[in-house]
Amino acid sequence: MSQESIYVTQPVLPELAEFIPYLEQIWKNKILTNCGPLHQQLEKELCEYLGVDYISLFNNGTIALVTALQALGLEQGEVITTPYTFVATAHSIVWNKLTPVFVDIDPQTSNIDPVKVEQAITDKTVAILPVHCYGIPCDVEVLQNIATKHNLKLIYDAAHAFGVRYQGQSLLNYGDLSVMSFHATKVFNTFEGGAIVCHSVEMKQRIDRLKNFGIVNESIIDDISLNGKLSEVHAALGLLQLKSIDSTLLARKKIDEMYRNGLAGISGIYCIKRPSLEKDNYSYFPIVISKPYPLRRDELFEKLKLNGIFARKYFYPIMTDLAIYKEYQSDTPEAKLLSEGVLCLPLYPNLSLDSVQKIIDLIKDN
Ligand SMILES: *Cc1c(COP(=O)(O)O)cnc(C)c1O
Numbered sequence: 339m340s341q342e343s344i345y346v347t348q349p350v351l352p353e354l355a356e357f358i359p360y361l362e363q364i365w366k367n368k369i370l371t372n373c374g375p376l377h378q379q380l381e382k383e384l385c386e387y388l389g390v391d392y393i394s395l396f397n398n399g400t401i402a403l404v405t406a407l408q409a410l411g412l413e414q415g416e417v418i419t420t421p422y423t424f425v426a427t428a429h430s431i432v433w434n435k436l437t438p439v440f441v442d443i444d445p446q447t448s449n450i451d452p453v454k455v456e457q458a459i460t461d462k463t464v465a466i467l468p469v470h471c472y473g474i475p476c477d478v479e480v481l482q483n484i485a486t487k488h489n490l491k492l493i494y495d496a497a498h499a500f501g502v503r504y505q506g507q508s509l510l511n512y513g514d515l516s517v518m519s520f521h522a523t524k525v526f527n528t529f530e531g532g533a534i535v536c537h538s539v540e541m542k543q544r545i546d547r548l549k550n551f552g553i554v555n556e557s558i559i560d561d562i563s564l565n566g567k568l569s570e571v572h573a574a575l576g577l578l579q580l581k582s583i584d585s586t587l588l589a590r591k592k593i594d595e596m597y598r599n600g601l602a603g604i605s606g607i608y609c610i611k612r613p614s615l616e617k618d619n620y621s622y623f624p625i626v627i628s629k630p631y632p633l634r635r636d637e638l639f640e641k642l643k644l645n646g647i648f649a650r651k652y653f654y655p656i657m658t659d660l661a662i663y664k665e666y667q668s669d670t671p672e673a674k675l676l677s678e679g680v681l682c683l684p685l686y687p688n689l690s691l692d693s694v695q696k697i698i699d700l701i702k703d704n
Contacts, residue, residue, distance in 0.1 A: 346650040348686045349522040352578040360574035376573040389508040392542040399519025399532035401566040403430035415464035420450040421657040422673040442670040452480040465491035470499040473621040478512040503617035510535040528576040589687035590620035600698035606631025626679040652682040
C-alpha cells in the first residue's frame with residue numbers, strides 16, 4: 339500500500355513559468371545582488387502590503403536578528419527572552435556577546451509573560467526580545483510600557499507574524515524593531531530570506547550599512563558587521579509570492595477552521611486559541627495533548643508518523659533544556675509543560691481537506 343507522506347509544512351511556490359521572466363531580467367541586466375532593482379521593489383511592495391514605514395531585506399531571519407541587536411547599539415548586558423522559541427532567537431543574543439535571560443511564558447498564548455519579564459529586570463538588562471509565537475501577538479502594550487519605564491530596547495522576533503494586523507495596524511509596527519523570516523517553512527517565503535522593520539529613515543540607513551559589512555563608502559567602514567543582503571533571485575521570488583499572498587492566507591484559514599471544528603470536544607486535545615484579529619496568518623496549528631487523551635504526545639506523534647503524517651514537536655525542547663544554554667538556565671515550568679504536550683499539525687495551502695480530515699480521524703480514533 340502506498341501513501342504519500344504529509345509533512346508539517348510545504349512551501350508555496352508560483353508557477354515556474356512566471357519566475358522565468360524575472361530570471362531573464364536578471365540575466366540581462368547582470369545585477370545579482372547589492373540591493374538591486376528587484377530588492378528595492380520588494381522592499382517597497384512589502385511596506386505597502388504590510389503597512390509599515392521601513393523594511394530592510396536580509397538573506398535570512400537569523401542574520402537579521404543578529405543585526406537588529408547590533409543596530410540598537412547593544413554591546414553588553416542582559417536580554418530578556420523566551421525559552422519557548424526556535425534556537426535562532428537565543429543564538430542571536432549570544433552571538434552579540436549579550437546574556438540571554440529566559441523567563442517563563444503565559445501558557446494561554448505561548449508568549450512571554452510580561453509579569454515575569456518585569457520581575458527579571460536587573461541593572462544589567464538592556465533589552466527585551468519576545469517572540470510572537472505562532473503569529474499570536476505578544477502583550478505588546480504592556481511590554482512597551484515595561485520597556486519605556488525601564489529604558490530598555492524592545493525587539494520582536496516576528497518570524498511567525500507575517501501579515502498579522504492587530505489593533506488597527508501591522509503587528510510589526512510595535513517595538514523598536516521587528517524581525518521577520520522568509521524561510522521556506524514560513525507563511526511567506528523567498529527560498530531563504532528575512533527582514534527588519536524599523537520606524538525611521540536613519541535606522542534603515544544604519545541597518546542597510548550593517549547588512550553590508552558596515553561599509554559607509556569606498557574608503558570608510560564604520561562597523562564590524564555581517565553580509566546579510568538578499569539576492570535579486572530571492573527578491574524576485576518574493577515579488578511573485580506577494581501576488582498570491584491573499585489566497586495563501588485564505589487557504590490557511592480554511593484548514594485552521596477545519597481542524598478546530600474537527601478536533602473540538604476530544605477530551606485531552608486542546609487547540610491553542612488564536613485571538614480574533616483584524617488579519618491573521620494561521621501560521622501554525624499547535625495542539626496540546628494531555629490527560630485524559632489516551633496517548634501521550636510522543637505516542638500520538640509516532641502514530642501519525644506510521645500513517646505517513648509528519649507532525650512536529652514545535653517548540654521542543656525549550657532553550658533552557660539545551661546543553662548549549664546550560665549556563666543560562668532558569669526555571670520556566672509553563673514553557674516546559676507546553677513543550678512536552680505540544681504538537682504542530684500539517685498546515686499549508688496545498689494540503690487537501692481530505693488529508694486534514696484523515697488527520698482529524700486519526701487523532702479522534704483512539
Ligand atoms: C524561522 C525562525 C527564525 C529564523 O529564521 P531563518 O530565516 O530561518 O534564519 C527565528 N526565530 C523564529 C521564532 C523562527 O521560527
